[in-house]
Amino acid sequence: MALFRCGVCGYIHDGDDAPDKCPKCGAPKEQFRKLDAEAEKKILKSRKTNEMHIAISGLYAKIQKWAKTIKEENLDPPCVAIADRVLKDTTETIQMIKAELEGHMKKGKWG
Ligand SMILES: [Zn+2]
Incomplete structure (x- = not known):
């Protein structure tokens, strides 16, 4: 389990991997970045x-x-x-x- 942030709108996704597309803005998976441990905490x-x-x-x-x-x-x-x-x-x-x-x-x- 990790957190991934959409680079377009800031939406945070909880999961083992980034979503195929952002539920909020529709940006593709490539726009998501995994948050580091400090940001996640x-x-x-x-x-x-x-x-x-x-x-x-x-x-x-x-x-x-x-x-x-x-x-x-x-x-x-x-x-x-x-x-x-x-x-x-x-x-x-x-x-x-x-x-x-x-x-x-x-x-x-x-x-
Ligand atoms: Zn988004």
Whole structure:
């Protein structure tokens, strides 16, 4: 088992050999390069946490919809204050996650 990166689009393939063609961009097998041990280790170590960051962002997006509904209902000021705080906190955290994942991509911790 090894990792192969498409030289055209960056798609990462897990397997014993490169695929006949890239599932994403259709580039031929010759465009794939086997990743060295260090690059492979970075990707394998970061996959789980990258997926968790993405899942957290998805959950926070759902939470934001609920907070917006609470604001629209406008039941009373303390109720709206909680919704405002939830929107602020989740927005900041989602943006932090985006910045972190962008850093992972630039450092080869993605794929
Ligand atoms: Zn490709």
